[in-house]
Amino acid sequence: MRTLDSxxxxxxxxxxxxxxxxxxxxxxxxxxxxxxxxxxxxxVKCRNFDVELLLIRDDDIPEYxxxxxCDLGFVGANTVAEDEADVTILRGLxxxxxxxxxxxxxxxxxxxxxxxxxxxxxxxxPVLTRKFFEERGIxxxxxxxxxxxxxxxxxxxxxxxxxxxxxxxxTLKANGLVEIAKIFDSETQLIQTNKPLSxxxxxxxxxxxxxxxxxxxxxxSRYIMMNAPxxxxxxxxxxxxxxxxxxxxxxxxxxxxxxxxxxxxxxxxDVMEQLKEAGASDIVMLPxxxxxx
Ligand code: PRT
Ligand code: ZN
Numbered sequence: 001m002r003t004l005d006s007x008x009x010x011x012x013x014x015x016x017x018x019x020x021x022x023x024x025x026x027x028x029x030x031x032x033x034x035x036x037x038x039x040x041x042x043x044v045k046c047r048n049f050d051v052e053l054l055l056i057r058d059d060d061i062p063e064y065x066x067x068x069x070c071d072l073g074f075v076g077a078n079t080v081a082e083d084e085a086d087v088t089i090l091r092g093l094x095x096x097x098x099x100x101x102x103x104x105x106x107x108x109x110x111x112x113x114x115x116x117x118x119x120x121x122x123x124x125x126p127v128l129t130r131k132f133f134e135e136r137g138i139x140x141x142x143x144x145x146x147x148x149x150x151x152x153x154x155x156x157x158x159x160x161x162x163x164x165x166x167x168x169x170x171t172l173k174a175n176g177l178v179e180i181a182k183i184f185d186s187e188t189q190l191i192q193t194n195k196p197l198s199x200x201x202x203x204x205x206x207x208x209x210x211x212x213x214x215x216x217x218x219x220x221s222r223y224i225m226m227n228a229p230x231x232x233x234x235x236x237x238x239x240x241x242x243x244x245x246x247x248x249x250x251x252x253x254x255x256x257x258x259x260x261x262x263x264x265x266x267x268x269x270d271v272m273e274q275l276k277e278a279g280a281s282d283i284v285m286l287p288x289x290x291x292x293x
Contacts, residue, residue, distance in 0.1 A: 009050040010204050013064050013073035016042070016055035020188055023095040024074045028053075030290070031211035050204060061191075062087060068195030072205065078165060078186040082127050087191040090209060094216075096188035097167070100125055102132075103177040104161035105154050113181050114138070119160040122146050122153030125183075129163045132183045151175040210292065218288040222268055225260045225284045227251060232279035233259065239274045241267055262288065 014024045025038060034047040044053045054070055061075040062085030073087075076096050080087065102121070104110035110119065113136060122144045123129045133141050144159050151171055153159040163183055166172060172179060190212070192205065228236055233248055236259055240246060246261035259280070263271055272283055 009052060010072060010201055010208075011052050011054055011070045013054045013056055013061045013070040013075070015058040015061070015075070018058060020058060020074065020076065020096050021055075024188070027074075027093065027095075027212070027215070030215050031208065032290075050200075059083075065191050065193050068193045071193050071197060071201055072208075073191045074188055075191065076186050077189045078125065078128070078184060080189055080191060081184060081186075082125050084127060085191070086194055088194055090190045090192050090205075091212070093188040093190060093212075096186070098165045098186050099167075099182050100128055100163055100184040100186065101166045101172075101182050102129075102161060102163050102180045103151075103166075103172050104180055106176050106178050108154075108160070110161055110180060116141055116161060116180075120144055120158075121161050121163060122150050122159035123163040124148065124150055125163055128184050132163075151177060211290075214290055214292045218291045220265055221262050221288050221291065222265050223260070223262055223286040223288050224268075224272075225258060225282075225286070226275060226280040227256055227258055227282045228275075228278070228280040230255050230257050233257060235278040236275060236280060239271060239278060241271070262291070 015021045025035070028035070033049045033051060035044050035053065036047065038044045038053060038055065042055050044055065046052065054064070056064065058075055058079055061070075061073040062080050062083040064070045065073040065087045066085045074093070077092070078098070078100055080089065102113070102116065110116060116133065117138050118140050120142045121129060124145070124147060126143045126145045129143055133139070144153070146153060150162045150164045152175060153162055154177065155175070161180075162177065164171070165186070166179060169179065197205070237246065240261050240263060246259050249258045249260070251258055268285060275283060
């Protein structure tokens with residue numbers, strides 16, 4: 001095991017136990033970082049990278065990063081924005097996707113944003129909620145801040161309506177609420193402290209960002225292989241929206257070649273059908289573990 005050099009080792013805050021934990025660990029492992037059992041300890045050293053993880057509640061992550069206790073953090077954009085944290089957002093990550101929305105009882109009198117005027121709104125997101133109404137010139141709402149179970153506030157007559165995070169919409173529905181307007185789109189973000197960092201830490205962060213980019217590109221790409229008559233290669237090259245020109249290798253059968261390349265996953269079915277029409281056969285698609293472009 002490497003010893004941690006306090007000048008270069010990165011301390012990264014992640015959620016200890018919640019919706020973002022497993023996906024963050026999967027991402028970190030996907031970019032080559034290895035950890036011993038991260039469920040047992042609050043501070044976990046990485047076995048093969050100068051990194052340690054601090055496992056804390058998601059609400060504490062922006063402040064820990066802001067104060068420089070941690071150099072990086074993986075946390076929802078909703079939490080970063082609500083805390084108005086002084087941090088740098090390095091990039092968005094496509095998990096933990098949700099939206100903060102205004103919702104009201106299904107059969108009540110609130111149907112549109114203007115109807116919230118003079119109403120009581122329960123939320124765990126007072127800053128984002130207040131900002132939303134201020135931007136629309138509605139200044140007479142009362143915000144009731146709750147730390148959880150916001151969705152039952154109208155039934156308990158604590159509030160007329162709520163703002164809450166929504167992903168499938170199932171929770172709102174189950175509580176007789178309808179979504180009236182979206183306040184904020186959220187996904188997980190990788191945030192960095194604005195406190196000065198050593199060159200060693202900056203290098204590590206760049207390396208991690210490059211690996212995350214490669215990991216994302218790999219997840220969105222597929223390696224495809226096919227056989228085709230050599231005469232079809234010019235047509236095949238036109239069809240493939242390839243990052244580079246494809247690899248073309250002769251086959252034992254005279255006049256036949258194997259073509260290998262990488263394509264974006266969302267083009268796969270269109271591309272495959274066109275390739276077949278152009279004379280390709282035995283088209284095989286494989287997932288890619290990781291790639292650096
Ligand atoms: O203990 P700790 O404080 O760390 O965790 P927590 O309970 O505060 O957070 P957690 O684990 O529930 O969520 C962490 C982060 O996940 C949030 O800050 C968001 O960035 C993100 N996320 C993504 C969500 C959701 N989707 C989500 N659906 N967070 C919460 N929800 C809840 C929502 O509050 C509501 O109760 O799920 C319910 C709605 O879901 P649907 O699918 O029924 O619409
Ligand atoms: Zn939380």
